Every structure is written in C-alpha cells, then in structure tokens.
Amino acid sequence: MVLSELSPILTSPLSVGSLGILFGAGLAYASRKFAVEVDPRVQKLVEALPGANCGGCGYPGCQGFAQALVKGEASPSDCAPGGNALAQRCAEILGIEVEAKEPVVAVVHCGGDCDKVGNRFEYIGLEDCRAATLVQGGPKECSYGCLGLGSCVRACPFDAIFMAANGLPVVIAEKCTGCGNCVEACPKDLISLAPVSKKVHVLCRSRDKGAIVRKLCKVGCIGCQMCNKICPVGKEKEDKAIIVTDNLAEINYEKCISCGLCASKCPTGTIIDEAERGKAFIDSEKCVGCTVCARACPVGAISGERKQAHVVDEAKCIGCEICVAKCPPKISAIKIVKSEPAVGKKDAA
Amino acid sequence: MKRMEIQHLTAIIISSIFVNNFVLARFLGLCPFIGVSKRVDSALGMGMAVIFVMTMASLVTWIIQHYILEVFGIPYLRTITFILTIATLVQFVEMVIQKVSPNLYNALGIYLPLITTNCAVLGAAILNITDELGLIASLVQGFASGVGFTLALILMAGIRQRLEVSHVPKVMDGLPIAFIVAGLMSIAFLGFAGFSF
Numbered sequence: 001m002v003l004s005e006l007s008p009i010l011t012s013p014l015s016v017g018s019l020g021i022l023f024g025a026g027l028a029y030a031s032r033k034f035a036v037e038v039d040p041r042v043q044k045l046v047e048a049l050p051g052a053n054c055g056g057c058g059y060p061g062c063q064g065f066a067q068a069l070v071k072g073e074a075s076p077s078d079c080a081p082g083g084n085a086l087a088q089r090c091a092e093i094l095g096i097e098v099e100a101k102e103p104v105v106a107v108v109h110c111g112g113d114c115d116k117v118g119n120r121f122e123y124i125g126l127e128d129c130r131a132a133t134l135v136q137g138g139p140k141e142c143s144y145g146c147l148g149l150g151s152c153v154r155a156c157p158f159d160a161i162f163m164a165a166n167g168l169p170v171v172i173a174e175k176c177t178g179c180g181n182c183v184e185a186c187p188k189d190l191i192s193l194a195p196v197s198k199k200v201h202v203l204c205r206s207r208d209k210g211a212i213v214r215k216l217c218k219v220g221c222i223g224c225q226m227c228n229k230i231c232p233v234g235k236e237k238e239d240k241a242i243i244v245t246d247n248l249a250e251i252n253y254e255k256c257i258s259c260g261l262c263a264s265k266c267p268t269g270t271i272i273d274e275a276e277r278g279k280a281f282i283d284s285e286k287c288v289g290c291t292v293c294a295r296a297c298p299v300g301a302i303s304g305e306r307k308q309a310h311v312v313d314e315a316k317c318i319g320c321e322i323c324v325a326k327c328p329p330k331i332s333a334i335k336i337v338k339s340e341p342a343v344g345k346k347d348a349a
Numbered sequence: 350m351k352r353m354e355i356q357h358l359t360a361i362i363i364s365s366i367f368v369n370n371f372v373l374a375r376f377l378g379l380c381p382f383i384g385v386s387k388r389v390d391s392a393l394g395m396g397m398a399v400i401f402v403m404t405m406a407s408l409v410t411w412i413i414q415h416y417i418l419e420v421f422g423i424p425y426l427r428t429i430t431f432i433l434t435i436a437t438l439v440q441f442v443e444m445v446i447q448k449v450s451p452n453l454y455n456a457l458g459i460y461l462p463l464i465t466t467n468c469a470v471l472g473a474a475i476l477n478i479t480d481e482l483g484l485i486a487s488l489v490q491g492f493a494s495g496v497g498f499t500l501a502l503i504l505m506a507g508i509r510q511r512l513e514v515s516h517v518p519k520v521m522d523g524l525p526i527a528f529i530v531a532g533l534m535s536i537a538f539l540g541f542a543g544f545s546f
Contacts, residue, residue: 011421023437
C-alpha cells in the first residue's frame, strides 16, 4: 500500500495533529525542566514601589530592589523616595517589621554665587560641572566652590533641584526624596543629605585658610570658631554639634538641635538658619518657677525668682527653643509664638 | 566528503552570508533587524538566538518535508507545518534564555517571540526545499543564513550606536535615519552580487 495514495482527508489532520501533540508534549516537558522560580511577592512589591528607577537604594531600578527585598539583602526603608508610608507597605507584603526613618533632603553647601565669587578664567567647553572641574579645578576663584553648570540638576530624577539665576542650585524640599543622585553627581562634593528637621546649615566646603577665603569669597567660612564657642550642645570643643576642622566649620546633624545660635554669631554669614523662629512665651499659670529654663537660656532672656512665674524678655529672645526642651514635660509652661520673621542671619541670595 | 561537495557547501556559505544576505539582499526579517539593533550586545544575543532557531528549523523541517509531507502526498501542508515547527522551537529557545540569562531575556523583550512570525526563519526553511538541497546542505544553508543575519544586525547596531551621539537632523532622528542607513548598507552589499564559485 503506497502511503501517498491514502486519502488526504485522513492523512492531513493526522499528520499535522500528531506533530502538534508531539511538539506540545516536548514543550510541556521543557517548561518543567527550564522553569524559572518567580517569587509572587516580587510582583506585588514592584507595584507598590514608586517606579522612578532612581537607583537611590543602590540596586538597578525598582525591579532590582524588589528582588533584593525578597532575598532579604535590602530593608524597605532603603527606598528614600518612598518614605515611611512605602516602607510600611513593603513590610506588610514581606511580613516583617520596619522602623520609621526620618526623611532626608539634599543641602547644597555653597553660598558663593556670581556676585560673591569671581572667575579665574573664562571656561569654554562642555556645560557640565564634571567636565569643567577637569580644567584646573574649574573657573571659579574658590577651587572648592559650586561651578553652577548644572550636573546636579540633570542628575535629579524628580526635578527637585533647579539652577537659580545667580548660579547656585536650589533644592525644592517638597519634591526632594533624598535619593542621593545629586550627591554623586557633584564633582566638588558640595551636596549632602540632611534630616528634614535640621534647619541650620554651613554653606561652605572650603578648607583654605581664612585670609585666602576672605579674598576669594564674601561668604566663605574663615574658620574663626565663633560658632563652636557659642554652640550650646556639649561641654568640650570636640563634643559640640559644630566643629571646625581644617579651617572649615561642619555641623554634626545627629547632635545639632537647630537652635540657630551659630547662624546668628557667624561673622561672614556662612551659616544659614532656615527655620521660622518665633519668641518664647511662658504661661504664668503653669510655670512653677524651677529656674531650669533661665539657666539654660544662652542669651539670658528669661528672668524670675524661684517658685515664681518666669518671664521672657522678647527683645533678647532669639527663638532657639532650648528652653522649650528644658521645661519639664509634665509642666510644659513654655511655648513658641510665631509672629515676626526669624532672627538670625539668613542667606542673602 | 568529496571535493565537489566541499566546494558546493562553501558556495552555499558565501552566498548565504554575503551575496544573498537575508536582511540586506532578500529583505527578510526586517522587524527584529530594526527593533533589536540599538545596542551591539543585545544584537549579538538576538543573532545567536536566530542562528540556533534557523539551524534547528532547517533540520526539523527538512525531515518533516521528506519523511512526512512527501511520503503521505501532502506537500501543500508545508507552510502550516513549518510555522508550527518554528513556533515550537522559538518557544523552546525563549525558555532556555529566560533560565540561562534573564538579562538577555529582558533586553530582547518582545523581539524574541517575534522570531516566530518573522519571515526570515520561514524563508530559510522554504528556501532549503525550493533549492532542492540535501540534509547536510540544508543545515549548512540554515546556519549560514543565520550568520548572515547576525552580521547585518551587528553592523547595523554598531552604526546606530554611533548615530546616537552624532548630529542627526531632528526630522530624521530614530527610525528614519535607521532605514536610510539600512538602504545604504543594502546598496553596499550589492557589490557582492555576481560572486560565483
């Protein structure tokens, strides 16, 4: 019997059909053998994450971070843009506990804009700070200062930083998620991440001697140490919240209480105080006259006898809020009344 | 192998890679050609996948043609059975790549299953039949066609990577300039026409 003479109605579906069954079985076997294990939590995590792929967590994009989370290599609070709400959501998906972290924002530590610092030479080249730095440290007279060409602006995935007209970058705190891309982009290491509650910052990173800084920049740190002397935190020079090393004052944000005293004393206006300061007011009915606040006040604005209600001299008060922290929690007789603009030197730009 | 056979196979190789290049001379498989040729490493990965599928497809389809279709007298079922075979092979390749190299899998994305419906692999299988080649020659032609496809893909990827940092007029940026470049490469490959052993 010649096979080619069999009825085509029989052979066509039989041949194609059996080929189909054969291939199907082969694929089913292969799909078992080459199965890739996908943790279903990864998909849920990717949906919960912001999806900005900023890389702030240190992993390649949100997909990479989700995979690291299920492996246990990363913690949900590593995602800066997500904040605490996201960390909680991820912790729920993963079934673990996570602590709330304080959000951080970027701070640009340079106050030397075009009016305050001149140029050593005219730079003609790629409009990028990293390229300009290669040419003898950049065109600014202060070799530590911001070049204003916008590498940080381009690095930000959230449009939270823009270049102001005076040549210095400005951070929009509401948009900033603390991802750290600008910190890495700046070739002069001028940007750092500070907790949102800390409002006092040193806007300088120059380690040149005071006399040289004075010639180059009107608002540069000259290392005079007046901030260190006035700082109320700690007893010794090394224990204070603001320390001068190598002719530069640096604030330790873990110790700093954002009182604003250093900003008010800084002779060059290098330290800025961004807090809205009010005046302390003592409720005379609550005050028991323990005198703790009067002793703590760095400017001597509180006066009063023992066991009698104390009073704040509004003219002297600088709104540092140290007294508020010192008043025993059960009494809480002091509160801050905000009515005037803040006391203390502010950034003139 | 006889001297004639080696000469015949060499002629097939040279012809499939240069003279009758699948993309630049026959204009088959343009979809993955334009789609995956943005970066050289993903182009290379795609090329490897196509070489494997073309070779395996040539083998299996030749066997199906000569031992099933011709034996049962149903040569008209060639297209459907070939597509079935190629689809199965591509599924298999996809599974293997997903397991072995997830990065390549993500880089190729949709273009990997696109090898199934793209005419290059089906073209290679059918050309083996219409050229009336034996099993070894079919295998060699399938393999060499894949190599030719990969060559065109890598050349295109290299050019497109440089185009990204060049000053291309805004109107032409992206796909338009890619197609113009493909056309120019095609004209260049015309120079191979007329080669014969």
